[in-house]
Amino acid sequence: MARIAVVAGDGIGPEVVAQARRVLDAVLPGVQATEYDLGAARWHRTGEVLPDSVLAELAGHDAILLGAVGDPTVPPGVLERGLLLKLRFAFDQYVNLRPSRLWPGVAGPLGNVKPGEVDLVVVREGTEGLYAGAGGSLHRDTPAEVATEESLNTRHGVERVIRDAFARAGRRERRKVTLVHKTNVLTHAGSLWARAFDAVAAEHPDVATEYQHVDAAAMFLVTQPQRYDVVVTDNLFGDILTDIAAAVTGGIGLAASGCINPEGAYPSMFEPVHGSAPDIAGQGVADPVAAVLSVALLLEQLGHAEAATRVNAAVAAELAGRTPGVALRTAEVGDRLVAHAVA
Amino acid sequence: MARIAVVAGDGIGPEVVAQARRVLDAVLPGVQATEYDLGAARWHRTGEVLPDSVLAELAGHDAILLGAVGDPTVPPGVLERGLLLKLRFAFDQYVNLRPSRLWPGVAGPLGNVKPGEVDLVVVREGTEGLYAGAGGSLHRDTPAEVATEESLNTRHGVERVIRDAFARAGRRERRKVTLVHKTNVLTHAGSLWARAFDAVAAEHPDVATEYQHVDAAAMFLVTQPQRYDVVVTDNLFGDILTDIAAAVTGGIGLAASGCINPEGAYPSMFEPVHGSAPDIAGQGVADPVAAVLSVALLLEQLGHAEAATRVNAAVAAELAGRTPGVALRTAEVGDRLVAHAVA
Numbered sequence: 168m169a170r171i172a173v174v175a176g177d178g179i180g181p182e183v184v185a186q187a188r189r190v191l192d193a194v195l196p197g198v199q200a201t202e203y204d205l206g207a208a209r210w211h212r213t214g215e216v217l218p219d220s221v222l223a224e225l226a227g228h229d230a231i232l233l234g235a236v237g238d239p240t241v242p243p244g245v246l247e248r249g250l251l252l253k254l255r256f257a258f259d260q261y262v263n264l265r266p267s268r269l270w271p272g273v274a275g276p277l278g279n280v281k282p283g284e285v286d287l288v289v290v291r292e293g294t295e296g297l298y299a300g301a302g303g304s305l306h307r308d309t310p311a312e313v314a315t316e317e318s319l320n321t322r323h324g325v326e327r328v329i330r331d332a333f334a335r336a337g338r339r340e341r342r343k344v345t346l347v348h349k350t351n352v353l354t355h356a357g358s359l360w361a362r363a364f365d366a367v368a369a370e371h372p373d374v375a376t377e378y379q380h381v382d383a384a385a386m387f388l389v390t391q392p393q394r395y396d397v398v399v400t401d402n403l404f405g406d407i408l409t410d411i412a413a414a415v416t417g418g419i420g421l422a423a424s425g426c427i428n429p430e431g432a433y434p435s436m437f438e439p440v441h442g443s444a445p446d447i448a449g450q451g452v453a454d455p456v457a458a459v460l461s462v463a464l465l466l467e468q469l470g471h472a473e474a475a476t477r478v479n480a481a482v483a484a485e486l487a488g489r490t491p492g493v494a495l496r497t498a499e500v501g502d503r504l505v506a507h508a509v510a
Numbered sequence: 511m512a513r514i515a516v517v518a519g520d521g522i523g524p525e526v527v528a529q530a531r532r533v534l535d536a537v538l539p540g541v542q543a544t545e546y547d548l549g550a551a552r553w554h555r556t557g558e559v560l561p562d563s564v565l566a567e568l569a570g571h572d573a574i575l576l577g578a579v580g581d582p583t584v585p586p587g588v589l590e591r592g593l594l595l596k597l598r599f600a601f602d603q604y605v606n607l608r609p610s611r612l613w614p615g616v617a618g619p620l621g622n623v624k625p626g627e628v629d630l631v632v633v634r635e636g637t638e639g640l641y642a643g644a645g646g647s648l649h650r651d652t653p654a655e656v657a658t659e660e661s662l663n664t665r666h667g668v669e670r671v672i673r674d675a676f677a678r679a680g681r682r683e684r685r686k687v688t689l690v691h692k693t694n695v696l697t698h699a700g701s702l703w704a705r706a707f708d709a710v711a712a713e714h715p716d717v718a719t720e721y722q723h724v725d726a727a728a729m730f731l732v733t734q735p736q737r738y739d740v741v742v743t744d745n746l747f748g749d750i751l752t753d754i755a756a757a758v759t760g761g762i763g764l765a766a767s768g769c770i771n772p773e774g775a776y777p778s779m780f781e782p783v784h785g786s787a788p789d790i791a792g793q794g795v796a797d798p799v800a801a802v803l804s805v806a807l808l809l810e811q812l813g814h815a816e817a818a819t820r821v822n823a824a825v826a827a828e829l830a831g832r833t834p835g836v837a838l839r840t841a842e843v844g845d846r847l848v849a850h851a852v853a
C-alpha cells in the first residue's frame with residue numbers, strides 16, 4: 168500500500184488537501200497517509216521550519232502531498248528556502264512537472280483560444296540554476312553594497328531533465344519538445360543546455376524539436392499557447408513560464424505540479440501551484456481542483472495510471488459542469504469529484 | 511540641431527527605420543542623421559561587430575536610432591553581446607524603458623481588456639544583473655561540465671534605476687510603482703532591491719508602491735494588465751515581462767524601447783523591440799509603428815516633448831484607423847503617419 172506524507176500547510180492548504188485526500192481514497196482505497204505539521208503556523212509557534220528528524224521521516228514515504236505553506240508575516244525565503252526548496256533539493260526532485268490544459272468549461276483570458284486547444288506540459292529543472300542558493304553580498308547597507316546570485320548548471324543535471332522531457336514527449340501525441348533558454352545572453356549556461364538538448368534529441372529522431380528564447384516563449388505562451396507540447400527549461404525560466412501557462416488556461420486555481428525524482432530513490436512531492444491564499448482561508452470557498460489534479464500526477468508517478476485517469480476524468484466532468492460566475496464551495500466540489508471518480 | 515546616429519541594421523530594420531526617419535524629419539526638421547553600417551550583414555562581410563572607432567564616433571551623437579540587427583545564421587551571442595549589450599553597457603544606458611499601451615483600434619489577445627485600459631511602462635535595469643556577462647564553464651563537452659552565470663547587482667546600479675522609476679511615476683496620473691523581483695528565492699539580490707526600493711519610496715510619499723514576485727507579475731500581466739502603472743525590475747526579469755506586456759497589447763510589432771542614459775553623459779539608444787524578421791524582410795510589409803514610437807521616446811529624451819506628443823498622436827490616429835485583417839504596406843503607413851504628424 169502506498170505510504171503518503173501529507174503536509175496540509177497553511178491558509179487554504181488544509182481545505183484543498185482534505186478534498187484531494189477524499190478523491191485519493193476514492194480511487195485508491197487503503198492509502199496510508201501520515202500528516203506532518205509544517206509551514207508558517209509551525210514556524211510561528213516553534214521557530215522550526217523542517218527539523219532533520221522530520222526530513223528523515225518524510226524520506227520513508229512513497230510520495231508527499233502538499234497543500235500550501237506560508238503567510239504574509241513570514242519573511243521572504245524562510246519557508247521557500249527552508250522547506251519547499253529544501254525538500255526539492257534533499258529529495259533530488261529534478262523534474263518539476265507542470266501541465267497546463269485549457270479544460271472544456273473553463274473560460275480562459277485569451278479571446279482566440281478555444282477549450283481543448285491547449286495541452287502542454289512544462290518540464291522545469293528543479294535542482295539547479297539560480298535556485299542553487301549560490302549567492303551573497305558584501306558591504307551590506309552601505310552605498311558600496313554588491314549582491315550576487317549565481318546560476319549553477321551541470322551537464323549531469325541538465326541532461327537528465329532533458330531526457331525526461333523527451334521520454335514524456337515520446338508518450339504524447341504530438342511528440343514535440345521546445346527548449347527554452349536565453350542562449351544569446353546567458354551564453355555559458357545556454358550553450359550547455361543547447362548542446363545537451365541536441366545530443367538527447369539525436370537519440371529521439373521521432374520527436375520534433377524547437378528552441379526559443381525565454382522572452383519569445385513568454386510572448387508566444389500568450390499569443391499561441393496551442394503551439395506547445397512539452398517545454399523543457401531551467402528552474403527560474405520554468406517558474407515564470409508555468410505561471411504564464413497557468414494564467415492562459417484559467418489561472419493558478421487549476422494548476423497542479425509535481426516535484427519528481429523519477430528514479431524513485433526519494434519521494435516525489437505533489438502540490439497545487441497556488442499559495443495559501445490567506446484572504447480566502449477558512450471560508451470554504453477555495454477551489455480544490457489544483458490539489459486534486461496534483462493527486463492525479465501523484466498516482467501516475469506511483470504507477471496507478473488507471474486511477475490517475477479517473478481523477479482527471481472527474482476533474483473534466485466537474486469543470487465542464489460549472490456555470491461561470493457561480494461561486495463554488497470547496498466541500499461541494501469535493502463531493503462532486505468523488506462522485507465522478509467512482510462513477 | 512540634434513545629431514542622431516542611425517543603425518538601420520538587417521532584415522526589416524532598414525524598412526522601418528526609413529519611415530521612422532521620415533516622421534522624425536517631419537516633426538523636427540533639420541536633424542543631422544549619420545548612418546552606421548552595423549549588424550549581421552557587416553559581420554558576414556567583414557567579421558567586424560563594433561569596431562572601437564565606430565563606438566567612439568557613436569559616442570559623439572545625441573542619440574542612436576536602431577532598427578534591428580541579426581539573422582539566423584549568426585551564432586547566438588555574437589551581435590547581442592558584441593553590439594546591442596556592448597552599447598548598453600558602454601554608454602551606461604541603465605534605464606531600459608519599455609512602455610506598453612493597448613491603443614484604441616488594436617485588438618489585443620485578452621478577451622476582458624478594452625483598448626485604453628492598459629497604459630504601463632516597465633523601467634528595466636540595463637547594465638547589471640545576469641546581463642553582466644559574468645559566467646563561465648569548466649570541463650566543457652565532458653560529462654563533468656559545469657556552466658555558471660552570475661547576476662551582479664550593486665546598490666549604485668539598483669538605486670539609480672529605482673529613482674528613475676519613481677521620478678517617472680511622479681509625472682504620471684496614477685503615480686504607482688511596482689517592484690518585481692524574486693526575493694523569496696534570490697534572497698541576496700532580492701534583499702538589495704527591496705531595501706533600495708523602500709529607501710527611495712520613503713522619499714516619495716506621493717507615489718503608491720507594491721511588490722510582486724516575478725512569477726506572479728507574469729501571471730497578472732496576463733490576467734490584469736490594467737493594474738500596472740510603472741514597473742521597475744532587473745535586467746532579465748524586465749526582458750521577459752516586457753515581452754508579455756507587448757504580447758497583451760498587440761504584439762512586439764507595436765513595442766518601442768529606449769536604452770537611456772538619463773544624465774546624457776552618453777547617447778541613449780532607441781529601437782523597436784521586434785527583431786529583423788528575415789521572413790518578411792524586403793517585402794515592404796513590416797509595420798513601422800514600433801520604430802516610430804521609438805522616435806517618440808527619443809524626442810522626449812532629447813527634450814522635444816511637443817514633437818514627441820505629435821508622433822504619439824499620429825500613431826494613435828493610424829492605429830484607430832486600421833481595419834483588422836487588412837494587410838499593411840510599410841511605406842503607406844509612413845505616408846499616413848507623416849500626414850497625421852504635420853496635420
Ligand SMILES: CC(C)[C@H](C(=O)O)[C@@H](O)C(=O)O
Nearest residue numbers: 247251252406440694695725
Ligand atoms: C514558492 C517558490 C519557492 C516557488 C518557486 O519559485 O519555485 C513557487 O513559485 C513555485 O513555482 O513552486
Ligand SMILES: CC(C)[C@H](C(=O)O)[C@@H](O)C(=O)O
Nearest residue numbers: 351352382590594595749783
Ligand atoms: C537581443 C537581446 C540581447 C535583447 C535582450 O535580451 O535584452 C532583446 O531580447 C531585448 O529585449 O532587447
